[in-house]
Amino acid sequence: xxxxxxxxxxxxxxxxxxxxxxxxxxxxxxxxxxxxxxxxxxxxxxxxxxxxxxxxxxxxxxxxxxxxxxxxxxxxxxxxxxxxxxxxxxxxxxxxxxxxxxxxxxxxxxxxxxxxxxxxxxxxxxxxxxxxxxxxxxxxxxxxxxxxxxxxxxxxxxxxxxxxxxxxxxxxxxxxxxxxxxxxxxxxxxxxxxxxxxxxxxxxxxxxxxxxxxxxxxxxxxxxxxxxxxxxxxxx
Ligand SMILES: NC(=O)c1ccc[n+]([C@@H]2O[C@H](COP(=O)([O-])OP(=O)(O)OC[C@H]3O[C@@H](n4cnc5c(N)ncnc54)[C@H](OP(=O)(O)O)[C@@H]3O)[C@@H](O)[C@H]2O)c1
Numbered sequence: 080x081x082x083x084x085x086x087x088x089x090x091x092x093x094x095x096x097x098x099x100x101x102x103x104x105x106x107x108x109x110x111x112x113x114x115x116x117x118x119x120x121x122x123x124x125x126x127x128x129x130x131x132x133x134x135x136x137x138x139x140x141x142x143x144x145x146x147x148x149x150x151x152x153x154x155x156x157x158x159x160x161x162x163x164x165x166x167x168x169x170x171x172x173x174x175x176x177x178x179x180x181x182x183x184x185x186x187x188x189x190x191x192x193x194x195x196x197x198x199x200x201x202x203x204x205x206x207x208x209x210x211x212x213x214x215x216x217x218x219x220x221x222x223x224x225x226x227x228x229x230x231x232x233x234x235x236x237x238x239x240x241x242x243x244x245x246x247x248x249x250x251x252x253x254x255x256x257x258x259x260x261x262x263x264x265x266x267x268x269x270x271x272x273x274x275x276x277x278x279x280x281x282x283x284x285x286x287x288x289x290x291x292x293x294x295x296x297x298x299x300x301x302x303x304x305x306x307x308x309x310x311x312x313x314x315x
Pocket of ligand 1: 086087088089090091092111112113133134135136158159160161162169175191219220221222254267268269271272273274275276279
């Protein structure tokens with residue numbers, strides 16, 4: 080039975096990953112700052128799967144969890160936790176987070192969650208991933224990380240944090256190649272979650288089933304690519 084560790088597993092795409100991997104017979108290590116009723120219900124159906132409290136900006140907590148899980152092979156480290164900070168994209172769309180009056184403290188928080196969190200998780204859990212069969216690290220990035228696609232401007236903090244995440248994942252793909260670990264960022268599509276909002280065209284179920292299909296088919300030569308949930312290539 081393969082094992083997946085999911086961050087941000089209490090709601091949104093992280094929760095949907097838990098639902099689908101459990102249904103597929105995986106052991107799930109579900110991490111979140113706080114469990115949710117839906118997550119508790121899902122986990123209660125499988126005794127091998129467990130909840131782990133995890134704030135991804137708390138590096139001591141990450142180290143403690145890595146130590147607690149020492150010796151546990153993790154086939155897929157799935158880094159879903161993310162934030163747009165104080166920006167309300169779900170109701171206001173791309174017009175928010177524009178030029179002028181930047182909240183730099185908020186910006187730093189966004190970077191700590193979206194960029195430093197995944198990097199710290201990769202460093203803390205690399206041995207767990209290396210001792211697994213599948214050896215994959217996937218971080219949820221975004222189409223707005225793309226320089227080429229950025230014709231709308233705005234969203235400074237979120238764009239910068241996800242573009243930096245892409246740089247992190249690309250470097251991991253190089254640095255972890257000798258450990259036979261596949262690392263890459265994925266765009267989940269514009270999905271109906273608290274972050275994406277109700278007008279988003281993609282359901283969490285389709286986003287996650289698409290990403291799972293892509294992840295299942297990854298080969299070593301795919302490491303470092305920037306892929307969409309439907310398997311197409313994203314422009315850097
Ligand atoms: N939905 C989209 O359209 C879309 C598009 C592109 C990329 N993405 C990316 O996909 C990922 C999942 O997004 P989503 O749509 O599922 O968002 P969401 O519904 O807003 O959920 C965000 C998740 O991240 C967790 N999180 C936030 N800050 C955290 C922290 N400091 N420590 C631990 N967990 C934290 C939240 O936990 P709490 O409940 O504790 O806040 C929640 O579980 C994110 O990385 C996002 O940037 C989403």
